[in-house]
Amino acid sequence: MVDFRLGEEQEALVASVREFAREQVAPVIADHYERKTFPYDLVRQMGKMGLFGLPFAEEHGGMGGDYFTLCLALEELARIDSSVAITLEAGVSLGAMPIYRFGTPAQKAEWLPRLTSGDALAAFGLTEPGTGSDAGATTTRAVLDETTNEWVINGSKAFITNSGTDITCLVTVMAVTGVKDDGSKELSTIIVPSGTPGFTVAPGYSKVGWCASDTHELAFDDVRVPAANLLGERGRGFAQFLRILDEGRIAIAALSVGLAQGCVDESVKYAKDRVAFGQPIGNYQAVQFMIADMEMRAHTARVAYYDAAARMLAGEDFKHQAALAKLYASEAAMDNARFATQVHGGYGFMNESAVGRFYRDAKILEIGEGTSEVQRMIIARGLGL
The missing domain is CATH 2.40.110.10 (Butyryl-CoA Dehydrogenase, subunit A, domain 2)
Structure with missing residues (x-):
C-alpha cells in the first residue's frame, strides 16, 4: 500500500517550520525584498532550529534526519517566501552536501560543523x-x-x-x-x-x-x-555534481510546491474577503475554478516530489522521477503565480503583496538547477528516446 501520510516527527517539523514562516518570516520579508537585503537574522534563527543540519548525521553536527525532511521544511518556507527557502536549499543541497557526500574525513571535520549549524554558508x-x-x-x-x-x-x-x-x-x-x-x-x-x-x-x-x-x-x-x-x-567532478543536481531537483520541486500552495492560500483568503458586485468573489464560478485548478497543480506536484524522494531514500534510481517532479512542480508554480495574480487583480500586481512576490519568484524555478528543457531531455532519455 502506498502511504504518503507523514509520521509524527515529520508532522511536528512541518508545524514548527510553518509557525516560523508565518510568525517570523512573513512580517519582515517584504522589507528585505524591497531593499534587497540578506535576512541574516532569519538565517540565524533557522540555524538554531537545526534546519541547516536536517539531512546530516549527528556526528557532523546534523539532526540525523533525511533529505525528504529537508524538502518538507523547504515547502513550508516557500509557502511564505522563496528567498529564505532558496537560502536554505542552496546552503544544504548545494553547499554542504557535496562535502558530506564526497569529502575526506579531514574536510568534513573542518567544514561540516559550521555548515550544519547555519553559522556559515557554502x-x-x-x-x-x-x-x-x-x-x-x-x-x-x-x-x-x-x-x-x-x-x-x-x-x-x-x-x-x-x-x-x-x-x-x-x-x-x-x-x-x-x-x-x-x-x-x-x-x-x-x-x-x-x-x-x-x-x-x-x-x-x-x-x-x-x-x-x-x-x-x-x-x-x-x-x-x-x-x-x-x-x-x-576527474569525477562532473559525475559528483550530477548526483548533487539530481538530489537538488527534488528540493527545488519541494520549494516550487510551497510557492504553488502559497498562491492557493493567498487566493482562497482574498476570494473570501474581496467583495465585487455585492458578494465575495469566491462565490463566482470563474474564480472558484481558477483556485481549484491551482490546488490540483499543487497537490499533484507534491505527490511527484514525495515519490522521487521516496525512491532516493530507498536507494533506487531516482533521476527520472526527480526530473519529472522538478519539471511539473516548477511549471505548476509559474502557472499558480499567474492565476493568483489574476484572482487578486490590481493588488496582485503590487510588490507589497505576497502574490506579487510569488509572481516574480516563480520564473527562476523553471531555470535553476536544470531548465525545463533539460528536464524534458532527461525524461525523454529515461524513456529510451
Missing part, C-alpha cells in the same frame, strides 16, 4: 557566463603546481547562490584539471575558502525575483589552494 560553483545548461563545457581551469603542491585556479562562475554573504566560508568549484585518454575534459571539484587571494566576488545581481537571497558572479585569478582541497576523486 556555495556551489558550477554555472559559467558562457556555458549555462552545458556544464560539460566548463572553461575554468585548475593546474596542479607540483612544486608547491597547490591548485592554481583561473576562470569565472555566474549566478552563484550564497556566494557573497558575510557568513559564506567556501565555494566548491568545478574546473578542468586535465585531459582524459579519450581527449575529453577531466573535470574535478576543488574547495576554495572565502577570502583566498585572487578569489573575487562581484557585486550582487539586480534580479527580477529572489530579491532577498544572495547571488553573485565569481572570478578566480591565479587562486592558489592546497592540493588537499580536491573534493572527491580527481
Whole structure:
C-alpha cells in the first residue's frame, strides 16, 4: 500500500517550520525584498532550529534526519517566501552536501560543523557566463603546481547562490584539471575558502525575483589552494555534481510546491474577503475554478516530489522521477503565480503583496538547477528516446 501520510516527527517539523514562516518570516520579508537585503537574522534563527543540519548525521553536527525532511521544511518556507527557502536549499543541497557526500574525513571535520549549524554558508560553483545548461563545457581551469603542491585556479562562475554573504566560508568549484585518454575534459571539484587571494566576488545581481537571497558572479585569478582541497576523486567532478543536481531537483520541486500552495492560500483568503458586485468573489464560478485548478497543480506536484524522494531514500534510481517532479512542480508554480495574480487583480500586481512576490519568484524555478528543457531531455532519455 502506498502511504504518503507523514509520521509524527515529520508532522511536528512541518508545524514548527510553518509557525516560523508565518510568525517570523512573513512580517519582515517584504522589507528585505524591497531593499534587497540578506535576512541574516532569519538565517540565524533557522540555524538554531537545526534546519541547516536536517539531512546530516549527528556526528557532523546534523539532526540525523533525511533529505525528504529537508524538502518538507523547504515547502513550508516557500509557502511564505522563496528567498529564505532558496537560502536554505542552496546552503544544504548545494553547499554542504557535496562535502558530506564526497569529502575526506579531514574536510568534513573542518567544514561540516559550521555548515550544519547555519553559522556559515557554502556555495556551489558550477554555472559559467558562457556555458549555462552545458556544464560539460566548463572553461575554468585548475593546474596542479607540483612544486608547491597547490591548485592554481583561473576562470569565472555566474549566478552563484550564497556566494557573497558575510557568513559564506567556501565555494566548491568545478574546473578542468586535465585531459582524459579519450581527449575529453577531466573535470574535478576543488574547495576554495572565502577570502583566498585572487578569489573575487562581484557585486550582487539586480534580479527580477529572489530579491532577498544572495547571488553573485565569481572570478578566480591565479587562486592558489592546497592540493588537499580536491573534493572527491580527481576527474569525477562532473559525475559528483550530477548526483548533487539530481538530489537538488527534488528540493527545488519541494520549494516550487510551497510557492504553488502559497498562491492557493493567498487566493482562497482574498476570494473570501474581496467583495465585487455585492458578494465575495469566491462565490463566482470563474474564480472558484481558477483556485481549484491551482490546488490540483499543487497537490499533484507534491505527490511527484514525495515519490522521487521516496525512491532516493530507498536507494533506487531516482533521476527520472526527480526530473519529472522538478519539471511539473516548477511549471505548476509559474502557472499558480499567474492565476493568483489574476484572482487578486490590481493588488496582485503590487510588490507589497505576497502574490506579487510569488509572481516574480516563480520564473527562476523553471531555470535553476536544470531548465525545463533539460528536464524534458532527461525524461525523454529515461524513456529510451
